[in-house]
Amino acid sequence: MPAFHDRPRFPRGFRCASRNVGLKPDAKDLTLFVSEVEAAAAAVFTRNHFPGAPIILGRETLKAGRLKAIIANSKVSNVATGSAGVEHARRMAAAAAKELGTAADRVLVSSTGVIGVPLPIEKIERGVVGMSRDLQDDPLVGAEGIMTTDTHPKAYSMSVGDATITWVAKGSGMIEPNMATMLAYIFTDAALEAATLDEMLRQAVARSFNMLSVDTDTSTSDTCAILANGLAGPVDETAFREALLAGCVRMTETLGRDGEGAEHLLRVTVRGALTDHEARRIAKSVLNSPLVKTMVHGADPNVGRLLMAVGKCFECTITPARTDAWINGFQVVRGGERLAFDDAVMRKALGAEVVDLEIALGVGEARAVAYGCDLTKGYVEENASYYSS
Amino acid sequence: MPAFHDRPRFPRGFRCASRNVGLKPDAKDLTLFVSEVEAAAAAVFTRNHFPGAPIILGRETLKAGRLKAIIANSKVSNVATGSAGVEHARRMAAAAAKELGTAADRVLVSSTGVIGVPLPIEKIERGVVGMSRDLQDDPLVGAEGIMTTDTHPKAYSMSVGDATITWVAKGSGMIEPNMATMLAYIFTDAALEAATLDEMLRQAVARSFNMLSVDTDTSTSDTCAILANGLAGPVDETAFREALLAGCVRMTETLGRDGEGAEHLLRVTVRGALTDHEARRIAKSVLNSPLVKTMVHGADPNVGRLLMAVGKCFECTITPARTDAWINGFQVVRGGERLAFDDAVMRKALGAEVVDLEIALGVGEARAVAYGCDLTKGYVEENASYYSS
Numbered sequence: 001m002p003a004f005h006d007r008p009r010f011p012r013g014f015r016c017a018s019r020n021v022g023l024k025p026d027a028k029d030l031t032l033f034v035s036e037v038e039a040a041a042a043a044v045f046t047r048n049h050f051p052g053a054p055i056i057l058g059r060e061t062l063k064a065g066r067l068k069a070i071i072a073n074s075k076v077s078n079v080a081t082g083s084a085g086v087e088h089a090r091r092m093a094a095a096a097a098k099e100l101g102t103a104a105d106r107v108l109v110s111s112t113g114v115i116g117v118p119l120p121i122e123k124i125e126r127g128v129v130g131m132s133r134d135l136q137d138d139p140l141v142g143a144e145g146i147m148t149t150d151t152h153p154k155a156y157s158m159s160v161g162d163a164t165i166t167w168v169a170k171g172s173g174m175i176e177p178n179m180a181t182m183l184a185y186i187f188t189d190a191a192l193e194a195a196t197l198d199e200m201l202r203q204a205v206a207r208s209f210n211m212l213s214v215d216t217d218t219s220t221s222d223t224c225a226i227l228a229n230g231l232a233g234p235v236d237e238t239a240f241r242e243a244l245l246a247g248c249v250r251m252t253e254t255l256g257r258d259g260e261g262a263e264h265l266l267r268v269t270v271r272g273a274l275t276d277h278e279a280r281r282i283a284k285s286v287l288n289s290p291l292v293k294t295m296v297h298g299a300d301p302n303v304g305r306l307l308m309a310v311g312k313c314f315e316c317t318i319t320p321a322r323t324d325a326w327i328n329g330f331q332v333v334r335g336g337e338r339l340a341f342d343d344a345v346m347r348k349a350l351g352a353e354v355v356d357l358e359i360a361l362g363v364g365e366a367r368a369v370a371y372g373c374d375l376t377k378g379y380v381e382e383n384a385s386y387y388s389s
Numbered sequence: 390m391p392a393f394h395d396r397p398r399f400p401r402g403f404r405c406a407s408r409n410v411g412l413k414p415d416a417k418d419l420t421l422f423v424s425e426v427e428a429a430a431a432a433v434f435t436r437n438h439f440p441g442a443p444i445i446l447g448r449e450t451l452k453a454g455r456l457k458a459i460i461a462n463s464k465v466s467n468v469a470t471g472s473a474g475v476e477h478a479r480r481m482a483a484a485a486a487k488e489l490g491t492a493a494d495r496v497l498v499s500s501t502g503v504i505g506v507p508l509p510i511e512k513i514e515r516g517v518v519g520m521s522r523d524l525q526d527d528p529l530v531g532a533e534g535i536m537t538t539d540t541h542p543k544a545y546s547m548s549v550g551d552a553t554i555t556w557v558a559k560g561s562g563m564i565e566p567n568m569a570t571m572l573a574y575i576f577t578d579a580a581l582e583a584a585t586l587d588e589m590l591r592q593a594v595a596r597s598f599n600m601l602s603v604d605t606d607t608s609t610s611d612t613c614a615i616l617a618n619g620l621a622g623p624v625d626e627t628a629f630r631e632a633l634l635a636g637c638v639r640m641t642e643t644l645g646r647d648g649e650g651a652e653h654l655l656r657v658t659v660r661g662a663l664t665d666h667e668a669r670r671i672a673k674s675v676l677n678s679p680l681v682k683t684m685v686h687g688a689d690p691n692v693g694r695l696l697m698a699v700g701k702c703f704e705c706t707i708t709p710a711r712t713d714a715w716i717n718g719f720q721v722v723r724g725g726e727r728l729a730f731d732d733a734v735m736r737k738a739l740g741a742e743v744v745d746l747e748i749a750l751g752v753g754e755a756r757a758v759a760y761g762c763d764l765t766k767g768y769v770e771e772n773a774s775y776y777s778s
Contacts, residue, residue: 047701047703048701048703049699049701049702049703049709050696050699050709050712050725051700077693079693079696079697080693080722080725080726080727081726081727082724082725114693115693115694115696115697116692116693116696116722117693173680174680174697176701215679215680216677216678217678217680217697217701218700218701219697220693220697220700289605289606290604290605290606290768290772291562291563291604291606291772294768294769294772294773295773295776297769297773298773298774300772300773300774300776301776302504302775303505304466304469304504304506304609305606307468307469307504307505307609308437308504308609309606310438310439311438311439311440311607311609312436312438312565312607313438314437314438316438318438318439320438320439333469335471336439337469337471338469338470338504338506375769376769377766377769379679380765380768380769381766383679383680383683383684383687383689384683384684384686384687384689385687385689386689386691387684387691
């Protein structure tokens with residue numbers, strides 16, 4: 001497995017820019033990602049029944065499997081805004097295309113922020129003018145421009161043979177993606193067809209972003225797109241696939257750790273399940289249990305809650321006498337019975353920044369890993385006033 | 390519809406007692422409910438795959454459809470305790486039977502509290518001796534004895550013709566029952582067969598306790614039992630059925646309002662759904678959304694979150710253009726678009742103690758109501774140290 005670069009960089013031909021155009025008081029709120037040549041592209045979008053206007057437009061745009069740029073704004077998500085919202089998304093694509101000298105149907109639009117508020121499209125149209133002169137090589141600049149409640153910009157890169165893959169993402173709350181996470185963009189200079197990219201992306205997303213949950217709430221704006229501009233030529237497909245998954249998993253962990261109010265990354269591994277579906281279902285059940293999340297938050301060794309959260313998957317095959325569980329390597333359940341343990345040792349295990357919960361069901365061979373975070377007062381505080389602040 | 394009594398009272402022939410037997414430092418922790426004559430009985434139990442020892446025993450006991458008493462302890466739930474736990478539950482039934490002069494298989498056992506800790510059975514065996522002399526007419530005495538994190542004892546009663554129905558319950562966290570809520574006991578002096586009681590109970594529970602969720606976590610100890618001792622003779626079955634549902638709904642609302650850390654009762658009505666299943670699914674999705682719950686908590690008019698929570702029910706029939714929504718009577722969504730509103734007015738609506746969220750889907754005739762509460766820092770605080778405190 002190739003290693004991640006110490007500092008993220010773009011593949012050949014990709015650049016980005018971001019600036020404040022007045023949607024937020026001071027922070028950057030508009031971002032461009034651009035490939036100097038047209039790229040093959042694939043994307044997965046939210047399955048929420050109320051997709052944002054950019055999602056409606058993006059599904060149309062991606063049909064051609066070709067992209068030259070992405071324009072994304074934060075603060076306002078352009079969701080539940082009706083036909084005016086879709087018109088605003090089209091104007092946003094057109095404004096970026098004009099600035100970059102390309103066609104509007106080669107531009108993917110993303111918006112993230114409050115639902116149900118009209119997009120200030122004039123500010124974006126005015127603000128994008130001249131941004132092509134700001135384009136630069138640092139992916140963190142773009143990562144910063146798409147942040148909402150994230151506490152830090154998120155970007156990684158890795159080499160695969162002569163090619164590079166770069167991940168840029170944001171996401172902190174309203175995160176239990178189903179198809180993709182809030183906004184995740186992947187750039188590569190490998191030469192790959194759109195259909196291959198699409199299949200590779202779906203496979204990687206199934207085992208990474210789709211196993212992430214901060215708060216069980218599925219955003220109306222989730223978008224994960226990959227652009228391959230081919231400037232590095234062909235690549236070993238197996239190595240590329242492996243690297244793509246590794247980077248998606250790492251970004252998933254980064255998003256989980258930076259969940260709203262989070263103080264721990266929570267990783268739940270279920271093995272010995274009857275089917276892949278049941279492994280995923282049980283892993284998510286444990287990950288999303290407020291009582292498991294608060295147990296981790298307080299490093300309170302109330303480990304019986306693990307069994308509760310496994311056992312509430314009514315429709316799954318679960319045999320108490322075969323069920324074992326571990327917390328950061330310490331076995332706490334054997335055959336459905338809680339083992340005695342030293343409270344102080346368990347408190348220490350639960351106090352680690354990364355808490356691994358492992359469940360062995362002993363009824364099959366399937367395995368899944370889910371990613372998330374603890375539940376804190378910070379989450380409640382942040383979300384009790386998000387609209388107003 | 391008959392009215393609830395101002396102060397709860399028992400039907401003819403029922404009494405209760407509760408005391409501290411040393412499981413908790415000072416508070417009452419052991420409770421008896423007794424019928425002077427054997428009663429027809431029915432019960433529903435948790436569907437969690439790791440049922441507590443009292444549930445395993447209770448399923449066996451209820452096969453006969455006859456009960457004379459209930460013994461319940463708080464502080465320790467006797468779950469994940471293996472065959473020793475089941476033996477402890479049997480000893481608990483036998484101890485109550487001896488004290489009351491009945492058979493152990495006419496005693497329902499309940500335990501509630503921490504999972505995975507051995508039940509201090511000797512304290513219970515010693516403590517129950519002499520409790521028959523404390524038996525009294527006030528259901529609130531029994532309600533107090535079964536409390537864990539509840540902030541107040543919960544009991545109601547109502548007359549149906551010459552008969553009385555009395556509800557006694559507890560429950561505050563680990564509450565998304567599936568079959569019944571944590572512990573709910575219903576007593577009546579109406580004469581009804583066990584099979585009729587069973588059918589009536591299941592019907593009422595489906596529309597009340599099974600539509601309750603404090604935190605999506607399904608307890609390993611949920612029990613809802615009804616005892617009918619017949620001392621009031623036959624009763625109009627339709628009136629009884631109606632009263633039974635009304636009392637179960639009221640108790641469900643009381644449990645929701647007293648959810649751990651809760652400051653609001655949250656009621657979500659979905660109408661115009663395609664099927665009953667979809668109506669229930671969508672109502673629960675909105676009720677359980679952490680972002681909806683924190684919006685209510687902060688009275689923050691971030692009403693787009695309602696659409697997010699409806700829309701994440703991927704498998705349901707939802708047509709954005711037909712979707713409307715109201716918050717305490719104020720329409721906030723029409724045809725999938727958020728309406729403009731006065732922030733101050735909406736803040737006031739969200740600030741009420743009871744917050745009604747209503748969703749009209751416009752795709753069918755099915756309707757469901759779900760009950761729960763807001764998500765607060767109090768919930769996080771309580772559950773980050775429940776084991777240790």
